[in-house]
Amino acid sequence: MNGRVLEQLQWGFQELLTGAGELENQLSRPRGVPGEITVWAPGSVEDLDGHCHNAESSRILEISRGLSPTSSTTAVMFAGPLSVFTLNLNIDRPDPSGDRLVRDEIQRLQPDLVSFQEALWHEEAADQARRILEGLSYEVVHQFDLQEPDRPYGTAIASRFPIVRSDLVKLPSTSRGREFPRAIQAAEIQVPDPVGRVLLVNPKPHFEPHMELEREMQAVAVADYVDRNADPEGFPPLIAGDLDATPDASSIRFLTGLKSLQGRSTCFVDTWIASGNTEPGYTWSSDNDFTRGLADRLFGGSEVRRRIDYVLMGSPLLYKGFARVQESEIVLDQPRGGVWASGHFGLFVTLGVTPETRPRERAGS
Template sequence: MRLRIVTLNVWNRQGDPRRAGLINRELCKLAPDLVSFQEVVQSPERSQLDELIHDTGLHGTHQAGILRSAPPYADRFGGNAVATRWPHHVEEVLDLRMSDANDIPWCSLAVTVPLPGAGDVLFIATTTSWRLSAEAARERQAVALTDLDARHRRTLPTIIAGDFNATPDAASIRYLRGLQSLGGRSVRYHDAWEIAGEGQGHTWSVDNPNAKAEIGAIVRQPHHRRRVDYVFVGSWDAHPKAICEVAAASLAFDRPVDGIWLSDHFGVVVDVEIRAIS
């Protein structure tokens, strides 16, 4: 079965107020089956998630609809959300705040999605700590994400997508890619861009005017470009009776529409072939 996965940090409500509608327009063109959104602001007065998926046919869940109370800063920086072509079941919402990373209001969402004729797939939408110096926290968060997968995984390979705030050579990402252990633990997921992407795949870059000022404030280096947004798929080790082959990976939302840049991140779109085997 062919699946299209999209991940995008939508940059909460900063920037031009028309961005949500334009993201929606581009999303309709992409026609994804699984979407991981980050920094989606949700309030009783306004649902940014509804604006993003309007008329797409997608079923959406925002972490605010599951949590009993909103984490600090959620009113400003939003939370994570998923959208799926078929109705999904929420398995768990995981709060990744830690003592050295308590300023992240983004909880990870694990949902099970029934794929017609193929079986159930676990889809996890996530964001990890954003500070440049927070790799130690990101390492622990990466391990927590793999534990989340282990608690709920199905026969079909798990798909994890989101803004990991870390480059491919960071320990947290190397752990997910099966290139190193963390705390005596090791796993193996396929990095879709590594398999099928062309070029560096930078998703947070000074080439994006929406990101340039923030990079100037946080990084303070003039030519900063990073790949921090990923789609990972589970490997044979955890899913011996199924296959998820990455067919294509490319950037999305990486050009202005009607003169407006759609976010401070570029998104990633990945096509996979997923199936169980006997």
């Protein structure tokens, strides 16, 4: 072995030690953010290159580069938990400063995935969802990124991880629903292993109390969509949004495996129940000043409290990827300075992605 070759080997060994030292520093830092990223072997991170549109993705690659991104023994791992936040923003809020409350809560919770309903749309650069999340390292897809706008509001999905596919599918209805067509917005999100590809579905069915027939049709369509697009070998799909029906309604009972519809059945886990909650979990209440008038118009009373917003997870009997409900909590259920964030309350859910996933700690909790 000549001196030049020996010198190169020594240099390479020193680089390896330096990279390992930097990795040790990264992994020994306190868990300050949700979904702490670690590096594991074997595997490859090359498939993530070019898809890093947010700070979390960049942080993943930054850590992996400490061990050379071209190495076949390098992989990026997500320790979890995976967190989901859903909120109907309500298009007709009397005080737009509610957006500030929503943004502050998202900064506190730091959810990995966000599902909005009734997000105002002006143009791509100035829509409500992007405005709320601006600078918070989310990739955002609004419903009207996927279709010509037919109203001033729609659904939106945001993620701290790369959104690799977006979809919009019309929901079935009857002649009663023709004036306001409804849709499923969905996104496939690339979370590092062991989670992998996650299907997040954000449907918005009809809200009118007398239209449970249409909601039944739409619930079956949502289940069919999930069956067509979710991977039985992968992480359980997630439905997050305002389903405009209480747990005893036939559409929700169908989705949670308590009732069959149209000759078929399915089963999603209601994360509110699975987390051990025994409270009713109301997400739409006449206790909210903003909601009281609408509650009176829709239900003929001023004392109306309903749980109509959900995060549902595909059954572990149907999907092999590990996922366990850790916590589910109602948020944004109190005014601040006399201002309500929305007519709905938000729902925040965390999911363990391995048997060892620890419950997360949040600033201000």
